[in-house]
Amino acid sequence: MIKGAVEKLKASDIRITPQRNAILEYLIESHSHPTADEIYRALEDRFPNMSVATVYNNLRLFTEIGFVKEMSYGDASSRFDFTQTKHYHAICTKCGKIIDTFYPGLEDVEAATEKLTGFKIAEHRLELYGICPECQEKEA
Structure with missing residues (x-):
């Protein structure tokens, strides 16, 4: 799955940074539909210079490209779902x-x-x- 997502990013002329790759991997491996803050907390030890804004910006990019869905419920933080099939x-x-x-x-x-x-x-x-x-x- 990660390979296909990386190829899609490359095809869109988007640079594959280590942070971007880690966020994508976390989304693919996580089945908990994490919030941006949860992703940030999970990766902050590996990327101490990464900000929450970096996570949000990458999630927005992944959503625009179409392989991440934002799940907004109005009363809480949005959750993000890596998806390739309708479910x-x-x-x-x-x-x-x-x-x-x-x-x-x-x-x-x-x-x-x-x-x-x-x-x-x-x-x-x-x-x-x-x-x-x-x-x-x-x-x-």
Whole structure:
């Protein structure tokens, strides 16, 4: 995955800095949909001169290129998701954990909505809220 993302950056004439590479690797390896601050804290020991602004700027760049999705919920910091396939999210209302879920069959929801409403749909997202197994265990 990292190789493909690096090639996409090179194709867009974007320099591959060690910090940029580390942020990208962290996003790819992390399945927790981290915030910019979480990424910064995870990498600050390796890159003591890197600022939070550097992380934000790179995340913005990755989002513009299209291989990172910004997940904004309005009430908290945005979370970032390295993605190559359309997927949805199950979110724990207790601890905030976010798990990717794939559900084939929803691909045509945009076309159906366009047909029903006349809207030109650009994208969609689906979020399911509940309590994760770990939090259920704690409650029991």
